[in-house]
Amino acid sequence: MRKNILVIGGTRFFGKLLVQRLLRAGHQVTIATRGYAPDPFGDRFGDQFARVRVDRRNEHAMRNAFRHASFDIVYDQMCYSPPDAAISVRVFAGKVGRYVMTSTIDAYRGLAPSDLAFREDALQVQAQAIDSAYPWHDPALAIDSYVAGKVQAEAYLVRDGSLPLATVRLAHVLGGPEDFTGRLAHYVDLVRMRAFLSYTNAAAKVSFMEASGAADFLVWAGAQAFTGAVNAGDDGALSALDLHARVARVLDDVPRAVKVAGPVQPGVLSPFDFVEPLVLDTSRAKALGYRFGHTDEWMEDVIRHHDLAYV
Numbered sequence: 067m068r069k070n071i072l073v074i075g076g077t078r079f080f081g082k083l084l085v086q087r088l089l090r091a092g093h094q095v096t097i098a099t100r101g102y103a104p105d106p107f108g109d110r111f112g113d114q115f116a117r118v119r120v121d122r123r124n125e126h127a128m129r130n131a132f133r134h135a136s137f138d139i140v141y142d143q144m145c146y147s148p149p150d151a152a153i154s155v156r157v158f159a160g161k162v163g164r165y166v167m168t169s170t171i172d173a174y175r176g177l178a179p180s181d182l183a184f185r186e187d188a189l190q191v192q193a194q195a196i197d198s199a200y201p202w203h204d205p206a207l208a209i210d211s212y213v214a215g216k217v218q219a220e221a222y223l224v225r226d227g228s229l230p231l232a233t234v235r236l237a238h239v240l241g242g243p244e245d246f247t248g249r250l251a252h253y254v255d256l257v258r259m260r261a262f263l264s265y266t267n268a269a270a271k272v273s274f275m276e277a278s279g280a281a282d283f284l285v286w287a288g289a290q291a292f293t294g295a296v297n298a299g300d301d302g303a304l305s306a307l308d309l310h311a312r313v314a315r316v317l318d319d320v321p322r323a324v325k326v327a328g329p330v331q332p333g334v335l336s337p338f339d340f341v342e343p344l345v346l347d348t349s350r351a352k353a354l355g356y357r358f359g360h361t362d363e364w365m366e367d368v369i370r371h372h373d374l375a376y377v
Contacts, residue, residue, distance in 0.1 A: 070094045070136075071288070072162075074122055075143030077105045078246060080239055083281035084141065089115060091285070096120060098131065104346050108213040123203055125153045136161040139288045147202035149216035151222035151227040159228035169220055169235045171273055171299065171346055172213045175332065183273075183347035186235070186295040194221040204220035220295070228331050234287050237299030237346055238338060242371030249337035254372040256322075256336075263310040263323040264335045271308065272338050273299035273346040286356055296354070297346040302361035316369045353367045 075087040082105065089111045090094045097105065101119035120131040122144050140162045145151055158165065174184040196218050204209060223231050240250050255261055275283070275298065283298045304312065307323055307374040314321040332340045347360055 068092050068094065069138035070096075071139045071141070072096045072098060072132075072135075073141045073143065074098045074145070076141075079244060080280040080284075081143045082106075082244075082278040083278055084143075084284050087281055087285045096135075096137075103319060112117050116296075122153065123150060124158065128153055128157045132157055132161070138163045139166065140164070141168065141284060141288060144215075145223075146208075146212065148196050148218045149202050150215075151219040151226075155223070155226050155228050158234045162229065165223075165229040165231050166284065166373060167220065167223065167231065167233045167293070168284065169216050169233050170213070171235060171237050171297075171344060173217050173220070173235055174344060174346075175213055176217075179342035181343075183345040184297070185347040186297055186350055189217070189295070191217070191224050193294070194218060194279065196222055196225075205214040230293060232287055232290070232293055233295040234284060235295055235296075235346070236280050236283070237273035237275045239277055239280045240274055240365075240368055242368055245277065247337075250309075250313075250368065250374050252337055253310050254317070254369065256310065257317050257319050258359045259313045260319070260322065263307065263321070264326045264339075264372050265305075265307045265310075265323055266326055266330050266335060266339050266341050268305055268307045268325070270340040270343050271303035271305045272340060272344045273303050274361055274365075275300045275358070276368060279359060279364070282374050283351075283356065290354060292354055296351050297348050297359070298351060298356075299346040299348055300359050300363075303343070303345045304338075304361060306336050309338060310336075312365060313369050316366050361369050 071088055071093050073085055075081045077099055085095055085097060085107060094114055096116040096118055098118045098120050100121050107115045118131050120127045122128060140158060145167050173189055177188055194217055202215055220233050223229060310323060311321040
């Protein structure tokens, strides 16, 4: 059935793939962005697609932009902090059928180390403190505040209860050269330069999914009726050392790596280097009917896309 859908964000990486899938399925899609990044949708989809230029952190602008609008689904790709969540509540409460917040595997990063994959209830959302005094919108603090901001945004939405909320906690998403994060490119560059990977723990595996898989899951999640948090990630978790070795094998080289002694903060040595495993338990999504793939099915292709970009 055709739905009226708003995507906040949607011009980069898997957000763009999400919009493409929704349009191809025949839905009416509006994207809300600041208008800085181009998108390819309008010429092809005509009246089925609309753009709203607005800063989602500006409550006055958001209220004006959506004063008379209602949506079957809102996908919020840009909810990064409790003030963002508060704006969504005040703008969309009573006007949406389903609100899907895109969150992250890193929401579990601050929890006690676990030998088991993290279930959704491992993060006690309602027990999270919400810091209203923190300068969440300071650009200089964007990286430092990312994880806490996502967790507290979810906590705000859950406690408020005004929106029919589903929170999608995505595994680390990898893609080809369109992946602006540069995380997989880091490992490709190491191999191409014949440089050594410094790593902390060879057994500290991390969950991943490919960009198109992330978009597919979001489309599916929007069409369901469940509420609350749900984990999404492919089978076949990899440690930083595993990923580096996989890149070397695909590029017909040998992995060069050295273990570092002593505690190191996550991500300092390389983007997916962790002291302890960070693996998602996806049993809730599977019980709801979703079937994930395996990293073996797409990892080689994604690595080769980066290698071609390198050349």
